[in-house]
Amino acid sequence: xxxxxxxxxxxxxxxxxxxxxxxxxxxxxxxxxxxxxxxxxxxxxxxxxxxxxxxxxxxxxxxxxxxxxxxxxxxxxxxxxxxxxxxxxxxxxxxxxxxxxxxxxxxxxxxxxxxxxxxxxxxxxxxxxxxxxxxxxxxxxxxxxxxxxxxxxxxxxxxxxxxxxxxxxxxxxxxxxxxxxxxxxxxxxxxxxxxxxxxxxxxxxxxxxxxxxxxxxxxxxxxxxxx
Numbered sequence: 281x282x283x284x285x286x287x288x289x290x291x292x293x294x295x296x297x298x299x300x301x302x303x304x305x306x307x308x309x310x311x312x313x314x315x316x317x318x319x320x321x322x323x324x325x326x327x328x329x330x331x332x333x334x335x336x337x338x339x340x341x342x343x344x345x346x347x348x349x350x351x352x353x354x355x356x357x358x359x360x361x362x363x364x365x366x367x368x369x370x371x372x373x374x375x376x377x378x379x380x381x382x383x384x385x386x387x388x389x390x391x392x393x394x395x396x397x398x399x400x401x402x403x404x405x406x407x408x409x410x411x412x413x414x415x416x417x418x419x420x421x422x423x424x425x426x427x428x429x430x431x432x433x434x435x436x437x438x439x440x441x442x443x444x445x446x447x448x449x450x451x452x453x454x455x456x457x458x459x460x461x462x463x464x465x466x467x468x469x470x471x472x473x474x475x476x477x478x479x480x481x482x483x484x485x486x487x488x489x490x491x492x493x494x495x496x497x498x499x500x501x502x503x504x505x506x507x
Contacts (some may be wrong), residue, residue, distance in 0.1 A: 281476070281477065281481060281482060281483070281484060281507045282307075282308055282482065282483050282484075282507075283307045283308065283483075283484060283486060283500065283503055283504060283507065284307070284308040284309070284310050284337055284453070284483050284484065284485045284486070285298075285302065285307050285308070285309055285310065285485075285486060285487070285490055285491075285500065286310045286312065286339075286455075286485055286486065286487030286488075286490075286491075287299070287309055287310060287311055287312070287315050287487075288312055288314065288315065288487050288488075288491070289315075289491055292315070292318065292319040292323055292326075295315060295319075295323065296323075296326055296327070296330070298490075298491055298496060299327055299330050299331075299334070300330055301496055301497045302496065302497060302500055303330050303331045303334075305497070305500050305501070305504065306333075306504070307334070307335075307500060307504075308334075308335040308336070308337050308362070308363070308483065309327060309334050309335070309336055309337065310337045310339050310485055310487075311323065311324065311327075311336060311337070311338050311339060312339045312340075313339070313340055313341070316338065316340060321359060324336060324338075324359055324360070324361065328360075335362040335363070336360075336361045336362050336363070337361070337362065337363040337364070337365075337453075337483075338356055338359065338361040338363070338364040338365075339364070339365060340352075340356070340364065340365070341365055341366070341367055341394050342364075342365070342366040342367065342370075343366065343367035343369065343370050344370070344374075345374070346370070346371075346373050346374035346377040346378075347377065349366060349370060349374050349377065349378050350374075350377040350378050350380070350381040351381075353366070353378045353381055353382050353391070354381050354382070356389070357382060357385050357388060357389060361389055362389050362390065363389050363390040363391070363392065364389060364390075364391060364392075365391070365392040365393065365394055365433055365453075366378055366391065366392075366393055366394070367393065367394045368393035368394060368395055368420035368421070368423055368424050368432065369394075369420065371423075372423050372426065372427050375393060375423065375424060375427035375428075375429060376427045376428065378391065379391060379427060379428040379429060383428075390430045390431070390451065391429050391430055392424075392429065392430060392431050392432055392433050392451065392453055393420060393421070393423075393424035393427075393429050393431075393432045393433070394432070394433045395416070395417040395420040395421060395432050395433060395434045395438065395442075396413045396416060396417050396420075396434065396435070396438075398435045398455050398456035398470070400413060413435075413438070414437075414438060414441065417432075417434050417435075417438040417441075417442065418438070418441055418442055418445050420432065421434070421438075421442040421445065421446055421450070422445055422446060425446040425447065425450055430450075430451050431450050431451025431452055431453065431482065432450070432451070432452060432453070433452075433453045433454075433455065434452055434453075434454060435454060435455070435456060435471070436454045436456070436457070436471035436475050436476050436479045436481055437471065437479070438452075439452040439454060439476075439479040439480055439481050440479050440480055443480060448480075451482045451483070452479075452480070452481050452482050452483070453481070453482065453483040453484075453485065454471070454476055454479075454481040454483070454484055454485065455485040456470040456471065456485070457470070457471060457472070457473065457476055457484040457485060457486050458470050458471070458472055458486075458489060459472060459473040459484075459486055459489055459499075459502075459503050459506070460472065460473065460489070460502075473503065473506050473507070477507070484503075484507075486503065490503075
């Protein structure tokens with residue numbers, strides 16, 4: 281299991297200050313939509329300048345027509361990121377086109393498909409997809425696996441079931457982790473670190489419990505020790 285630290289702070293300088301505090305640690309760094317729209321490629325370059333060994337997950341959740349998604353995927357590969365994600369609801373054709381394009385590169389990044397956002401509860405999800413989160417997450421994961429993706433973004437509670445329906449090596453990245461029982465904030469399907477381990481999550485995403493702490497490095501070290 282790997283720790284992925286979410287960089288969701290209000291400014292580039294605050295994100296970089298957090299990264300400086302964590303530069304000695306073996307962690308992944310998640311750059312989301314807010315940070316990337318605001319700070320762009322320069323943020324990625326400055327992150328790598330702090331520690332070239334940092335792994336970067338570009339969390340943009342791409343969802344468009346297949347060719348546009350494939351073009352966007354190629355652009356993300358050119359940024360030198362180590363992992364990015366697309367929406368499984370874009371469909372098998374789009375996912376396969378993305379992977380066809382990505383696999384033309386040497387050492388391509390990990391590509392994940394988003395299943396059900398952890399901000400959904402079952403009622404709000406069913407209002408859109410007309411089925412349960414548990415069922416649709418597995419369906420999306422099977423599509424992603426068949427399309428050649430490396431894994432999915434899901435909640436902890438779908439991780440084991442997804443692996444059972446795809447492969448034990450099929451990656452699950454689980455947001456909404458409150459490692460030691462912290463507040464769930466705007467997330468619905470949150471879980472602690474012990475649950476993530478039991479559910480065989482490959483990557484856990486932790487944001488606010490780290491960057492809202494007076495000692496973010498101490499929290500990261502504690503998480504890594506418990507992993």
